[in-house]
Amino acid sequence: MSEKPKNVPPPADETGFAEIVRLIDASRQRAMQSVNATLIDLYWQIGAIISQRIAAAEWGDGTVDRLARHIALIQPGARGFSRSNLLRMRQFYETYRHDEIVAPLVRQLPWAHNLIILGQGKRPEEREFYARMAVKEHWSKRQLERQFAAALFERTALNPPKVSPVVRQTLPEALSVFRDAYAVEFLNLPQPHSEVELHRGLLDHLRDFLIEIGRDFCFAGSEYPLQVGGRDFALDLLFFHRGLNCLVAIELKVGRFEPEYLGKMNFYLEALDRDVRKPHERPSIGLLLCASKDDEVAEYALSRSLSPALIAEYKTQLPDKKLLQAKLHEFYALNAIKEFEIDKKT
Numbered sequence: 001m002s003e004k005p006k007n008v009p010p011p012a013d014e015t016g017f018a019e020i021v022r023l024i025d026a027s028r029q030r031a032m033q034s035v036n037a038t039l040i041d042l043y044w045q046i047g048a049i050i051s052q053r054i055a056a057a058e059w060g061d062g063t064v065d066r067l068a069r070h071i072a073l074i075q076p077g078a079r080g081f082s083r084s085n086l087l088r089m090r091q092f093y094e095t096y097r098h099d100e101i102v103a104p105l106v107r108q109l110p111w112a113h114n115l116i117i118l119g120q121g122k123r124p125e126e127r128e129f130y131a132r133m134a135v136k137e138h139w140s141k142r143q144l145e146r147q148f149a150a151a152l153f154e155r156t157a158l159n160p161p162k163v164s165p166v167v168r169q170t171l172p173e174a175l176s177v178f179r180d181a182y183a184v185e186f187l188n189l190p191q192p193h194s195e196v197e198l199h200r201g202l203l204d205h206l207r208d209f210l211i212e213i214g215r216d217f218c219f220a221g222s223e224y225p226l227q228v229g230g231r232d233f234a235l236d237l238l239f240f241h242r243g244l245n246c247l248v249a250i251e252l253k254v255g256r257f258e259p260e261y262l263g264k265m266n267f268y269l270e271a272l273d274r275d276v277r278k279p280h281e282r283p284s285i286g287l288l289l290c291a292s293k294d295d296e297v298a299e300y301a302l303s304r305s306l307s308p309a310l311i312a313e314y315k316t317q318l319p320d321k322k323l324l325q326a327k328l329h330e331f332y333a334l335n336a337i338k339e340f341e342i343d344k345k346t
Contacts, residue, residue: 033108040107040114047093050086064090080111091118099124105131112141120148122325123332129153137215150183154324158331161312162298164305167285171308174244174285181313182212182289189316195254198314199236202252216243224249226271235268247272247284257293257311259301266307289314 050067053059068083075081092114096103105128106114113134121127130153134144159180167174186208187201202209203222210217217239224238237250249268253261265286272284286309298311 036110037107040109040111043089043111044093044107046086047089047091048097050090051093051097054090088115088118095127099128102128102131105135108135110141113139113144116141116144116148125157126153129156137211139211143211149318149321150185151319151321151324154321154328155179155181155319158324158327161310162293162295162302163310164302164308166306167308167310171244171246171282171285174308174310177214177216177241177244178287178310179312181315183315183318184209184212185316185318187316191316193254193316195252198252198254202237213239214241216241217248218242220247226268226275228267228271233268233271235272238272241285244282244285245280246282247277249284249286251286251288253288253290255291257288257290257298257301259297261288261290262301262305262307262309265309266305269307269309283308285310287312 050059050064053063064086065083068081068086071078071081092106095118096106102124106117109117109131117127117130117134121130130144130147133139133147133152137143139147156179161175161178161180163175163178184202184205186205187198189197189201199222206219210219218241220238220240221235222237223234226233226235235249236252239248239250240246241248249265249272251261251265251268265288269284269286277284286307288309288311290311290313293311293313302309302311
């Protein structure tokens with residue numbers, strides 16, 4: 001039997017195959033989304049019936065257990081209708097039935113994601129935050145669980161990003177894109193570690209880093225070359241943010257933030273805007289990612305900066321979530337007292 005010839009170009013009628021495959025993939029994705037929406041709506045309706053009948057004293061404590069056995073008997077192939085899951089459907093409905101903002105969001109998430117948010121979200125604001133972020137970032141179940149473990153909500157609420165006035169004025173939407181700190185525990189960095197080890201670790205775990213910083217970031221280069229006045233410079237990391245429509249320069253520092261770092265970042269941003277940025281893109285943004293920072297020093301340094309720059313920390317270990325939760329509880333309590341005092345005066 002003769003061997004099939006290699007490196008033979010495909011027949012002319014195969015040139016449109018890739019387009020058809022993309023259409024099939026897109027159709028399957030839409031079908032999965034439709035199936036998920038139908039399933040979540042079913043669980044919502046079942047939860048509503050159970051909630052309303054228990055509230056009206058039509059059903060007692062043992063009725064849900066009998067309902068689960070009845071479904072298993074009548075629909076032996078149906079899965080997901082155990083007593084515990086039926087009670088979760090009731091909790092799902094009762095948690096969001098009066099929430100016109102979050103209810104549409106949770107319908108876009110798989111049931112497993114909703115169970116994580118219901119089980120771990122303690123406050124309405126927290127549940128809304130994770131639901132919104134999971135939809136926006138397309139987090140997997142594992143990624144959602146990691147963000148809960150990393151206390152992303154507490155960190156975001158307690159520590160807004162440190163940005164220059166230029167960012168607030170020209171790119172206010174950047175405040176919802178960047179964070180005050182990023183968790184990079186997946187790098188398994190030694191203590192102490194060098195800037196080279198940090199840089200190499202981020203490149204080796206680029207997919208995880210992109211998940212951490214956000215879905216709209218696109219990697220553009222490492223040690224990105226910039227030439228100014230006959231001299232060569234190298235920017236640690238360069239990204240493009242699709243939502244902000246601008247280049248994002250990231251400089252890595254394994255020590256604490258120092259005010260003089262802003263001068264070099266400003267230089268890089270000027271070079272990017274003059275020589276790299278395309279006409280339709282907005283001015284570049286710079287992020288100094290440091291091992292630590294003094295918030296007051298960062299505020300002073302940024303207050304008169306004329307460049308769109310931000311300062312953030314990277315954390316090599318997940319934070320103490322219980323400590324952050326306690327701080328957040330105190331934060332909400334203080335705000336409640338302030339609001340009460342304002343109401344008394346008015």
